[in-house]
Amino acid sequence: MRALIVLIVIGWVVWVLFKRAKPKSPPNSSVENLLECVHCKTYISSKEAILSQGRVFCSQHCLEKGQSCSS
Numbered sequence: 926m927r928a929l930i931v932l933i934v935i936g937w938v939v940w941v942l943f944k945r946a947k948p949k950s951p952p953n954s955s956v957e958n959l960l961e962c963v964h965c966k967t968y969i970s971s972k973e974a975i976l977s978q979g980r981v982f983c984s985q986h987c988l989e990k991g992q993s994c995s996s
């Protein structure tokens with residue numbers, strides 16, 4: 926009987942460690958809001974977007990291009 930309890934405890938510890946080791950995606954990734962790049966009109970997540978003077982850019986490249994041609 927004691928061996929069974931030990932086995933259950935070991936199994937539980939392994940399960941907990943396995944669960945913790947697995948990389949889980951953030952639950953709000955699907956509801957993440959998308960922003961439109963003012964230069965190339967590509968939609969990009971707000972996390973990756975580059976904001977400059979109230980405008981949204983998808984990359985450093987667009988930031989440079991967008992700032993040089995619109996001013």
Ligand SMILES: [Zn+2]
Pocket residue numbers: 962963964965966967982983984987
């Ligand atoms: Zn862009």
